[in-house]
Amino acid sequence: MxxxxxxxxxxxxxxxxxxxxxxxxxxxxxxxxxxxxxxxxxxxxxxxxxxxxxxxxxxxxxxxxxxxxxxxxxxxxxxxxxxxxxxxxxxxxxxxxxxxxxxxxxxxLAGRFEATYMPHWSYQEMSTAFNWTLDQYIWFGGYPGSGDLISDEERWKNYINNSLIETSISKDILMLTRIDKPALMRRLFELGCLYSGQILSFTKILGQLQDAGNTVTLSHYLELMDTAGLLGGIDKYAADVVRKRASSPKFQVHNTALISAQSNDLFENIKNDPKEWGRIVESAVGAHLLNSGLSEGFKVYYWRERNDEVDFVLERRGKVIGLEVKSGADQSNSGLSEFQKKFNPDKVLIIGKSGLSVEDFLGMNPVELF
The missing domain is CATH 3.40.50.300 (P-loop containing nucleotide triphosphate hydrolases)
Incomplete structure (x- = not known):
């Protein structure tokens, strides 16, 4: 699957x-x-x-x-x-x-099957198959069918939007599941991609949507998009399961192509905007973690308390790892320090200029951190 x-x-x-x-x-x-x-x-x-x-x-x-x-x-x-x-x-x-x-x-089929999950392609796979650079992978994502199209970015965008996004939504969600408000779900997908890497409550999201709905409906639609490999909502890390599930989600695409294809920006221009490029880099790290977590069996969370935040928290078999992505000028790590004091994780790691390089991280299997 x-x-x-x-x-x-x-x-x-x-x-x-x-x-x-x-x-x-x-x-x-x-x-x-x-x-x-x-x-x-x-x-x-x-x-x-x-x-x-x-x-x-x-x-x-x-x-x-x-x-x-x-x-x-x-x-x-x-x-x-x-x-x-x-x-x-x-x-x-x-x-x-x-x-x-x-x-x-x-x-x-209990006891009769073995399940294998095939995630989106990794940086290592796209680099080997298409000789992509790190920056190309961060922007164009991990769809192998689009690998030869990136020299014509408008054509690439059309391919992703029409052949992948629209097909996934239409055939894997709308045709197979009862959706009372398909326009609301599509708008949620657009907003979720736009705010990938950011924490937003469903109540605030409703204020940006023209179609009427409720938070339960939005949560259900987000779950369906997550299972289709499109857009997920990462829960806040907490000591108990109830508090984790009650948190506002941090939107996270499964593939950064879903952001880039819907953006008005082009590859050559976005790299000159440090703030926006940093957001894409963090989404690439998050997508790598989501895909690896599904195939390797670890959970991905975020953590925030007041002004302190940790981008990603990994949990597997009782072990906890905190990860902070630093791709811009801000190299402070107060969030990791507070997270260490509160939870005493097994490991904390900075990904970026002052830690493990983004290229090295995207080239490895995150389960190796455990």
Whole structure:
């Protein structure tokens, strides 16, 4: 599972070319969600091909599985039938909506699956594949499909907005989940990208939205966008879970391309604005942490108390790490000092001029900090 256009299908195709196993690949992208019989038909086709080719093992790959209503119940029935009949049909399910995939896995397929999350591409991956510089990655983000388009930034912006943002919202959220106020959700997405790296209460956000809504609705919409790999809300770090969830969120994009594509600024101009560039740098660090946290199993928070703030707090298996991003002229670290006094974390780290370089941090797996 993972966001759109991160290479899930490409990876499976490469796998099928390297293994000695017949493969049947199908996609539910254009299948009506109500057509539950489609899944059983495709499964039976794989069984027949396995028998015709006289294979003891066979691989069935189903893409966009979340498009099928009650897919997990049907998969459970078909899988259990194969298990009883000792039929070694291997199955890979691909999906771009993390919420719907995980719900189906935990409700119906407990003990029958292994989940793998594929995040947005990292700086190291984009640099290796497209020879991007650090600044290019910070601005253009981690969508591999856009890697060859950045020389024409207007074309690149159109690609991100139309082929990625609009498709993700339309197909992974609006078509699969009941949304009473789609215009409100789209506006929340725009504002969240605009304020990525900043802490805003939902009450204040409502004051900037023309459509009427409430804080519960906004929180729900933000959760849906988070599971689609678009925009998340980082909770405030606290000693107990209730206080964490009750905090105002710190907006954080999963990919800085979502900021840049909607911005009127261009790459060559934004680098000459230290304040705005610093905000993009912090969002790039935050995106790296969010993506790594999903694949490596650690939580990402922020901390603020009065005028003291720590940009990111990581928590994994009882260990706590405080991270402060310093990309501009302000090199003070009073927030880290207060955070150390209050929580006694296992480690604190500055990312930027007076600490670990942004390039080194974006080039590493953050789980190594633990």
């Amino acid at each position: 993972g966001p759109r256009q991160v290479g899930k299908t490409t990876l499976v195709n490469q796998l099928s070319e390297q293994i000695d196993m017949e493969t049947y690949f199908v996609s539910a992208d254009a299948v009506p969600s109500s057509d539950t019989s489609w899944l059983a038909q495709q499964w039976e086709t794989a069984r027949q091909q396995m028998q015709i080719h006289q294979r003891t093992e066979f691989l069935l790959v189903i893409d966009e599985i979340q498009k099928i209503h009650n897919w997990s119940e049907m998969v459970k029935l078909l899988w259990d039938t194969d298990t009883r009949e000792n039929r070694k049909l291997k199955v890979i399910l691909l999906g771009s909506s993390r919420l719907l995939i995980q719900k189906g896995l935990t409700e119906s």
